[in-house]
Amino acid sequence: MATPNTLSPSRHGADDSSKQVYEPSDRYAEVVPGQNAPSPLEQQPYDAPVPTHVYYDSQHKEPAAAYYHNVEGYAQQQQQQHYQHQAYHPAPNSPKVSASTPLTNNSDKAGQQGARKRPSWLVAAGVALVAALIAAAVSGIAVWKATESKGAGTGTGTCEATVGPDGRPNPTGGKNGDAVTCPAIMGTSVGGVDKAIRQNSGLAAVGWRTKDERYMQLFYQDADDNLMTSWFGSMFVNWTVPRKVAMRPGDKAMGGTPLAVSTIWFETNVVDEYMAQNQMNYLAPNGTVRGYNFRLIWPMGLPDGIMQTSYSASTQSSLSSLWPLQHYQDSDGAIFEVTQVNDRAKLTDVPNADKGTPLLALPVAAKHASKEVRLFYRNTDGNLALYERDSTGKATDATASLGIPIPADAKLAGFANARAATGPGINTFVLWQDGSRAGDNGGIRILTQTDGGKDWKGPASDPVxxxxxxxxxxxxxxxxxxxxxxxxQLGVALTTSSDMNRCFFQAGRRLKQVWHDGKQWVDLGFVLMP
Structure with a gap:
């Protein structure tokens, strides 16, 4: 099992993994199709690793040094670290060890890039076993405790575990205008939805891969304005139970805050090994842009370096993120771009953004250069517009109004992945809701660009x-x-795989997940909220 190296002391934002204490568990569950997959009346939620002790100084400025249990189980004290956006560089005498790499494309060569030469299968097996145990213990995978809750309510689960001869899931339905769904393999309890998520909550999601696994993280807000998170690991084929982000008392989020998240890949002190870190942004009650960072070793979050700034957004502002870029709108309607937290500039090439415009940042190409971005927004004519910038920082000829009206209160969402058979480039999907068309599949509109050209298709809708x-x-x-x-840092290319083409929205307050499998939309049921 290859995972980002969680032993390396990479520093970015608040790399304070030593400030949280995890109570290790000696067991976790893996669902094996055909062997131990639960029936629809059973469900196996997974508790994410939970920090049991987080200490802050008297002014609540930053976590104080704390004890943590390492893989051997003994306590060790660490020095306080500051919230800075900088990568860790290993000492000159640090040992150079080859390790597995994140998955950057679909080729076997890329998947084998970090493979080590091993003298024998026996040594290899021993090394792999030890590495897996250490990675599981330190990353927190081993503490995703499996709990069982029979009869707590079921629903359409996931077709991850039901695959055909070609290795693809087997969705069903889709006739006579019905949604395509997946068989109910795992029960999905949503009895705690009123406690876990507010009505019309802000939402943000991100996913990342290693050679053997894939992960996703969701963010949302509960009725008490707490920020919440859920994690998905492919080895478990399910979501963790909702958990509160471990925020300092002074870092409260605005009720109804927008949310945005993207991933940073950091070098470690292991050759060809990189660590994924998710940076989530939100607004404080006064509109100040705030942020928390997340890794497998601190899944409940630690404050980001943006906490040391005072970027003031409109309380009606949306947020978008495509590392190293984050975007917000101020009270005068200007769009600002923050680069790696410390650099901020007004986007003078976007002079016609409507006040309260939604913001969506997506990649331009399968490999992301730091200045490249596709920023979607609503212009003052009420139409969906695109600001596109190339790797040199110059606006491209794709920058224009797309001529498609969107409601003033619409929220934009979207994703991109690399194209396979249809040539180079990426496929891009942009979604929003038009409440005036609620009778047409919930009013969710879908705009696509999938043929390698500049033309957009849609908007369309789908029964899911x-x-x-x-x-x-x-x-x-x-x-x-x-x-x-x-x-x-590392730039990881988009893959041609469709397995993380997931979108989320609320249905009966519950958090629904749907999937575009490369050909059609599929209903995956609800995110676990027992």
Missing amino acids: FKDADVPTHVTCVNEGMGGSDIPG
């Missing part, structure tokens, strides 16, 4: 969205790409 609440936010998973030209 028919039960969407009105209003609802929509968010989609984007693969964590990082930045390819940032020292100490």
Whole structure:
């Protein structure tokens, strides 16, 4: 099992993994199709690793040094670290060890890039076993405790575990205008939805891969304005139970805050090994842009370096993120772009953004250069517009109004992946809700660009969205790409795989997940909220 190296002391934002204490568990469950997959009346939620002790100084400025249990189980004290956006560079005498790499494309060569030469299968097996145990213990995978809750309510689960001879899941339905769904393999309890998520919550999602696994993380807000998170690991084929982000008392989020998230890949002190970190942004009650960072070793979050700034957004602002870029709108309607937290500039090439415009940042190409971005927004004519910038920082000829009206209160979502048979480039999907068309599949509109050209198709709709609440936010998973030209960081290319083409919205307040399998939309049921 290859995972990002969680032993390396990479520093970015608040790399304070030593400030949280995890109580290790000696067991976790893996669902094996045909062997131990639960019936629809059973369900196996997974508790994410939970920090049991987080200490802050008297002014609540930053976590104080704390004890943590390492893989051997003994306590160790660490020095306080500051919230800075910088990559860790190993000491000159640090040992250079080859390790597995994140998955950057679909080729076997890329998947084998970090493979080590081993003298024998026996040694290899021993090394792999030890590495897997250490990675599981430190990353927190081993503490995703499996709990069982029979009869707590079921629903359409996931077709991840039901695959055909070609290795693809087997969705069903789709006739006579019905949604395509997956067989109910795992029960999905949503009895705690009123406690876990507010109505019309802000939503954000991100996903990333290693050679053997894929992960996704969701963010949303509960009725008490707490920020919440759920994790998905492919080895478990399910979501963790909802958990509160471990925020300092002074870092409260605005009720109804927008949310945005993207992934940074950091170098470690292991050759060809990189660590994924998710940076989530939100607004404080006064509109200040705030942020928390997440890794497998601290899944409940630690404050980001943006906490040391005072970027003031309109309380009606949307947020978008495509590392190293984050976007917000101020009270005068200007769009600002923050680069790696410390650099901020007004986007003078976007002078016609409507006040309160939704914002969506997507990649331009399968490999992401730090200055490249596709920023979607609503212009003052009420139409969907695109600002596109190339790797040199110059606006491209794709920058224009797309001529498609969108409601003033619409929230944009979207995703991109690399094209396969249809040639080079990427496929791009943009979604929003038009409440005036709620009778047409929940009013969710889908705009696509999938043929390698500049033309957009749609907007269209699909029955998987028919039960969407009105209003609802929509968010989609984007693969964590990082930045390819940032020292100490890695740029990970989009893959041609469709397995993380997930979008989320609320239906009966519950958090519905749907999937575009490359050909059609598929209903995957609800995110676990027992």
